[in-house]
Amino acid sequence: MRGDGPAWLAEWRRLVLEAADFACEPMALAESADWRLRDGQIRHRTGRFFSVVGVEDSSGRSFPLIHQPEVGTLGFLVAGPPGRTRWLTQMKIEPGNVGAAQLAPTLQATQSNLDRVHRGWSPVPADRFPGSAPALADGLWSEQGSR
Known part of the structure; x- marks a missing residue:
C-alpha cells in the first residue's frame, strides 16, 4: 500500500487497527x-x-x-536512486503507543526484544540489521523525543 499525504497514513492506521487482534487493559501490578x-x-x-x-x-x-x-535499534531500510529514495516503514502496534498504532521505522527494537526476552517473536526485519549494508547514520538518540 502506498500513497501521499496524511489522509493516506490515517487510512493505513485505521486498516491496521481494524485487522489487529490487540487489546490493552489496565491490571494490578501484583497480577x-x-x-x-x-x-x-x-x-x-x-x-x-x-x-x-x-x-x-x-x-x-x-x-x-x-x-x-539498554540500547536498541531504530533503523530504516532504504532503496532507490537519488531523488527517488523509498523508505520502508511499519504501522506498529504496542501498548505504550499513543492511540495504539504509530508509524515506525523498519526496525524498532531494544536489545531485549532482539534477544526475545519477552518470549515472543523476533522482529521480522531484525536479520537485516546491523551489518547488511553501510549505515547512513549511527548514534545514541531518544526514541521518544520530549514525550
Missing part, C-alpha cells in the same frame, strides 16, 4: 507474571527492558521516570 516492584522500582523479572523509578526535582516534586539504559 503481572513478568513485572514486579523490586528495590523501589517497577522492573521486569529479568531486569531487562526498562524500569520505572521515582525521582524528585529541585522543587521537591516527585514523579515517575522510565529508566532504560
